[in-house]
Amino acid sequence: MCKILLVLSSPRGEASHSTRVARELVGSLTANDPGADVMVRDLAAEPLPHLDGGLLAALGTEAAARTPQQAEAVAQSDGLVAELFAADTIVIASAMINFAPTSTLKTWFDHLLRAGVTFRYDESGPRGLVKGKKAYLVVAQGGVYSQGPAKPFDFQVPYLRHVLGFMGITDVEVIAIEGIAFGPEMAEKAVQAALERVSSMPALVAA
Ligand SMILES: Cc1cc2nc3c(=O)[nH]c(=O)nc-3n(C[C@H](O)[C@H](O)[C@H](O)COP(=O)(O)O)c2cc1C
Numbered sequence: 001m002c003k004i005l006l007v008l009s010s011p012r013g014e015a016s017h018s019t020r021v022a023r024e025l026v027g028s029l030t031a032n033d034p035g036a037d038v039m040v041r042d043l044a045a046e047p048l049p050h051l052d053g054g055l056l057a058a059l060g061t062e063a064a065a066r067t068p069q070q071a072e073a074v075a076q077s078d079g080l081v082a083e084l085f086a087a088d089t090i091v092i093a094s095a096m097i098n099f100a101p102t103s104t105l106k107t108w109f110d111h112l113l114r115a116g117v118t119f120r121y122d123e124s125g126p127r128g129l130v131k132g133k134k135a136y137l138v139v140a141q142g143g144v145y146s147q148g149p150a151k152p153f154d155f156q157v158p159y160l161r162h163v164l165g166f167m168g169i170t171d172v173e174v175i176a177i178e179g180i181a182f183g184p185e186m187a188e189k190a191v192q193a194a195l196e197r198v199s200s201m202p203a204l205v206a207a
């Protein structure tokens with residue numbers, strides 16, 4: 001049975017192109033596995049708490065010494081980490097907002113990047129501890145960032161690749177839906193191209 005974690009983050013609800021294409025992608029990946037386990041983490045519908053002083057203090061306190069509130073705060077982060085480890089495939093739908101991923105998606109990563117849990121440092125530098133996973137990034141952007149003058153201002157895909165890689169997830173495929181702001185014709189073309197690409201992706205083989 002395939003285990004997929006689908007992470008949604010666009011604030012644009014049903015109008016979101018990244019959400020639509022990511023859902024289609026999950027459909028293609030699970031085509032041969034009707035019993036696939038698909039966990040959906042909708043960060044726009046259920047935003048996570050930002051890292052604040054209370055959560056940092058809770059994370060820095062030994063489990064046995066935590067107050068009930070601290071234990072609850074850490075349990076939520078632990079649950080997110082467990083979801084990540086449980087999946088073999090991670091599909092992340094990301095809308096570009098002000099040149100970057102949404103703050104809700106950034107906050108999800110803030111919960112996941114935990115020293116000693118998802119990464120550690122040793123004598124040769126940082127080492128990711130989340131192994132054997134494949135990630136798909138479905139990104140939607142008003143402009144065009146894969147090439148041309150705006151490329152240096154893409155703080156979305158390079159950031160997402162970096163934090164995934166930092167945790168050990170280096171097998172990352174990007175499906176970009178670009179130029180959404182360049183008129184309905186260009187937007188439709190970009191969405192259709194992404195839908196065609198994901199519909200031709202081979203289904204996962206159930207483990
Ligand atoms: C508040 C806001 C800020 C945005 N900022 C950018 C931006 O900096 N660069 C860009 O290319 N597109 C930007 N866009 C356009 C979105 O990236 C585009 O609408 C994309 O389709 C959003 O993804 P979604 O369709 O999955 O919601 C912005 C859109 C909104 C609503």
